[in-house]
Structures are given as C-alpha cells and as structure tokens.
Amino acid sequence: MSIDRPPVDKAALRRKYAEERDKRLRADGNEQYLRIDGKLAHYLNDPYTAVAARPPRTDHVTFAFIGGGFAGLATAARLKEAGVADVRIVEKGGDFGGTWYWNRYPGAQCDTASMVYMPLLEETGHRPSEKYAHGPEILAHCQRIGTQYGLYAQALFHTEVTDLAWDAAQHRWRITTNRGDAFTAQFIGLGTGPLHVPKLPGIAGIDSFTGHSFHTSRWDYDYTGGDRFGAPLTRLADKRVGIIGTGATSVQCVPHLARACRELFVFQRTPSSVDVRANAPIDPEWFADIATAGWQQRWLENFTANQAGGGADVDLVQDGWTELGKRIREKIQMLPKEQRTLENMRAAFEDADFEKMEEIRQRADKIVGDYATAQKLKAWYRQLCKRPCFHDSYLQAFNLPSTRLIDTDGRGVEAITPDGVVVAGVEYRLDCLIFASGFEVGTAYVRRAGFDLIGRGGQRLSEHWAKGMRSLHGIHVHGFPNAFFVQSTQGANLISNVPHNLTDSGRTIAAVVASAIAQGHQEIEVTEAAEDAWVSLLLTSVGRMAGGPDCTPGYYNNEGRDPGPAARLNVGYPEGPKAYFAYIDAWRRTGTFAGLHFR
Numbered sequence: 001m002s003i004d005r006p007p008v009d010k011a012a013l014r015r016k017y018a019e020e021r022d023k024r025l026r027a028d029g030n031e032q033y034l035r036i037d038g039k040l041a042h043y044l045n046d047p048y049t050a051v052a053a054r055p056p057r058t059d060h061v062t063f064a065f066i067g068g069g070f071a072g073l074a075t076a077a078r079l080k081e082a083g084v085a086d087v088r089i090v091e092k093g094g095d096f097g098g099t100w101y102w103n104r105y106p107g108a109q110c111d112t113a114s115m116v117y118m119p120l121l122e123e124t125g126h127r128p129s130e131k132y133a134h135g136p137e138i139l140a141h142c143q144r145i146g147t148q149y150g151l152y153a154q155a156l157f158h159t160e161v162t163d164l165a166w167d168a169a170q171h172r173w174r175i176t177t178n179r180g181d182a183f184t185a186q187f188i189g190l191g192t193g194p195l196h197v198p199k200l201p202g203i204a205g206i207d208s209f210t211g212h213s214f215h216t217s218r219w220d221y222d223y224t225g226g227d228r229f230g231a232p233l234t235r236l237a238d239k240r241v242g243i244i245g246t247g248a249t250s251v252q253c254v255p256h257l258a259r260a261c262r263e264l265f266v267f268q269r270t271p272s273s274v275d276v277r278a279n280a281p282i283d284p285e286w287f288a289d290i291a292t293a294g295w296q297q298r299w300l301e302n303f304t305a306n307q308a309g310g311g312a313d314v315d316l317v318q319d320g321w322t323e324l325g326k327r328i329r330e331k332i333q334m335l336p337k338e339q340r341t342l343e344n345m346r347a348a349f350e351d352a353d354f355e356k357m358e359e360i361r362q363r364a365d366k367i368v369g370d371y372a373t374a375q376k377l378k379a380w381y382r383q384l385c386k387r388p389c390f391h392d393s394y395l396q397a398f399n400l401p402s403t404r405l406i407d408t409d410g411r412g413v414e415a416i417t418p419d420g421v422v423v424a425g426v427e428y429r430l431d432c433l434i435f436a437s438g439f440e441v442g443t444a445y446v447r448r449a450g451f452d453l454i455g456r457g458g459q460r461l462s463e464h465w466a467k468g469m470r471s472l473h474g475i476h477v478h479g480f481p482n483a484f485f486v487q488s489t490q491g492a493n494l495i496s497n498v499p500h501n502l503t504d505s506g507r508t509i510a511a512v513v514a515s516a517i518a519q520g521h522q523e524i525e526v527t528e529a530a531e532d533a534w535v536s537l538l539l540t541s542v543g544r545m546a547g548g549p550d551c552t553p554g555y556y557n558n559e560g561r562d563p564g565p566a567a568r569l570n571v572g573y574p575e576g577p578k579a580y581f582a583y584i585d586a587w588r589r590t591g592t593f594a595g596l597h598f599r
Contacts, residue, residue, distance in 0.1 A: 023410030049094025069098015071191025108135030245436030385551030493572020530595030
C-alpha cells in the first residue's frame, strides 16, 4: 500500500547534499589516515590475550587459511564437512573472530539481523539471543564454530604471514610467518578482508597527547572500568573524555560513554544516519517453530531478495535494510511498465531515498532536545553513501548534560595537543582520547594483507592486479593455482550482509577442493580465458547503489577521491546479488566447475 508523505523539494536537497559533500572533499583521500606503526605502534597491542610461546611449525597441511574471522571459519567448516581433515587457520589475533576478536568496545553489535549475519547457526544449533546480537555473543559463536569443527588443534594465533610463494615443482604453497614458521600447504585461502587493520586520522600532533588514548578496536577496560558485557565504565566518572569519529562504532559506544563520563566530547566531521534499531530478544518458542531444516539458507535468500533483488512475497527479517528495498520497489511498481527504464528506476530509487532520509533527519528533531545540536546530527546525503546506522540510544545520549557534540562543519579536528583536541581554534582539554577511526578499507589488498602473493613464474599479485582486480567469481585468480580469495568483490558484492558472501564462497571452495582431491588432482587454476570472460561480464555492470562520486566522502566511495579506472572492476555480478547466488549454486552443482583447469 502506498503511504502518503509530504512532498520533497528534490532540487533543494540535491544542492544541500552537494554543498555538504564539497565541504568534506580532500585531495589526500585515503592518505589522510595513518598506518599504525613506528611511534604509534602501541595502538596495535593486543590487550585481550597474552602471546603464548610456541615452537615454529615446519610441517605440511592440505589447506591453510589466512584469517580467522567469518571467512576463515566458514570456509574451514565447509572443508571439514567435505572430508578435508587437516585445515590450518593462521590468525594475527589471539583467537578466532576476526573483526569480532578486536571490536570489544562497549555496545558493539551487528547492524544486520543476527539470523542472517551470524554464519552456521543451523549447523551449530545456536539460537541468537537478540535480533542484533552483541559482540560477546558473536565472538563466542566464532569460538563455538572453531570448537565444533576441530579448528583449534592446527590454528596458529598471534601469527602474521610474511611470505606466500607458489612452489611449482612440489605443487604447493610455501608459507613463512613472523613467528618463525616455514610450512607448506597444497591449497590456501585468503580472508584478509577490510575490517582488521585499524587506522588513525592524520591529525597534526597526534603523537603529542600526554593523556590516555586508545583505538576502539583495542578498548582499554583497565582504564575505563566496565567490561565488554556491558558493565558500567565506572572509572570514567571524574574524566573528561573525547572521541574522534562518528561512524558505526561511535554510534554504538557513545551511549555507554555518555552515561559514565564527567564530560564527553564527541568530535564530528560527518554525522551518521541513525535510524530505528528496535532490538529485542528472540523468543525461544518462536525460534523453535521457524528453525526447521534449511531455515538459515531460506532467511539468507529472503533477505537478499528483499534488500537487493526484489521478488519476495514476505519479509522474514524486517529491518532497515529490507525496508529501503521495499520502498524502492514500491516506487518502481508505481511506474507504468513501459516507463520502467534504467533512468526512471534510478529516479524512483532517489525518490525513495529522499523520503527515507527526511524521516531519519526528522528523528533527530524528535529525539534531541537542543535544537542546534539536532541540526548538526542530521545526515545530508543518500542513505547508502555511508554505512547506515541503526540505534535507539545514540541520539538520546546528546540529551545528557555530560555530552557535548563538537561539530567541525566538515573540516575535522584541527590539531591534537599534549592536553587535548583543537577545533576551530578552541582547545578542549581531555584526560582520555578515544579514536573511533575505523579500519583500512580503500587501501590496496596487498597492503591490508601484509604480504604480496607470489604465484606461478614469480608473478606477484600486486602486478596481476596493477590495473584492477581480475578473477573468476572473486575467488580464483589466473597464475595463482590452488589459491582462493574469500571476499565480496566480483562476486555477489552484497554489502548489506557481508557474511552471506563469505559463507557462500566457502561452500564453493569446499566443493572444488573436495572434487580435486577425490580425482587425485594436484592443482586447480582458473584459465586465462575464463578470467577474461568474467571480467568482461563485470564491465557490463551499470554500477551499484552504495557510494558514488556524488556522495559525501567515506569508505564506500574512496573518501570522495577519484579511484581511477582500476576501481571500475570493484563491482559485483551485473544482475545483482540474488542472481549471483543462484548462478554460483548452479555452477557448483554441475560438478564440472567451468572455467577451472585441474591438473
């Protein structure tokens, strides 16, 4: 049913969006952020788990996976199910979890519904406690997967790969690490995604602050008090605390800081869009009724159909992501069939987005008591220009007398001094400074991984991808036999629920590897022709809903900087995620794995 809404002045909104974008454009793009090393290296210390001494490994395994987050866990689980017994995960953290090992800040939650976000729920028999599970439950689930599938015995924690090279004579990969390991693997998987290398803002004087400071991915509960389970941050009662960054992390932890600090200063360059979350416990009886065989796959497919593909008769998940998808479909369905051109459908998307963002901005007016503060908390961009946020306590935190929003009008923090933070010439003295500045996303894959893959004939991955990523399905790369990449680009590219991409890739890899082993093959490699054909297909894509050059700067659009022609390949299947998942499922089921050469 169509809902009556007040008319939107589209021309005025477009001008406002452009003005706010232009304020924030910077010539340095991703270079505005600092790689954490040298004098800043202490921000990387693991405060959660002590490094355990162990002898170096010099053995051989069938499959080694680099990265112990969802990508590694899901792939390893599928491999184990397929009969591959010796799977080793190499992880730089002290346990499984990836992003969820590091993100233990107060209030950390998934922002896609638990039922579709947490992998392998049906296989492990776990029922999420909430619609949006908190970090401790997600980390425990990662550990549950590791235990159930016997992944701890071979795992190497607090270990970083330094070199990965193909040994053609032995048909295996040679792997060395910073712990002195030098082992081999017939197959390797790489799950070194974008949410594990923390970054800091390149603010003048960042290393001069003499108070206490830390990055949110290394939360210091010894200083703040409390714990990751939600206990109050009791040691901040007499502290003046500043937090730089207002993305998803800040949206989740600011309410906890606001209740605990003597004074909290939230330094904002760009406000997030903060819609209703409406989190609630999951009823055990309801879950028992829906958790029949294949339930999670049905939910995954339903979420994708509602949010990114259309055609679903029911919305099982019912969240902010699927609501936007339904709004867009409603607008498109109002068009006569003969008018459903690409241009008109894009206009319908814009109309739906304008209306939604007006509602989100009005939410700030309704919740935040101070008029001026409410105006500064409004997001002036399309909802998918930046990662959408959903929360029921963030805006409310600015009604507390202890909380002050320091809006920089798009310019960012001017400087950091020994005593605090400077904005527009005013110094705010602080006892503690927290960096909610996120992780590296737009940097090169090799930089984030920490090593350069050396494939057949000595070719480096950085060379093969010098003009842009090239692959088949985002998984297989020509010249790099027996290597599998687990990420979303050049596959489904479903950004609203990244774990769906990862778990589906794990299913593909397990099927291919199990087939090779069963047939006695030593090598698997995508042909050059198949890789070229896939890349050509990707280039027919009309683009994506998220980000774009007209957006305010953020990691969805390379911080507003032209990424160059290579970024044209950072896309997904032209027909969308729903069609991709159907395509790759059929590709797997044939058992012939078209495009791959087995030898």
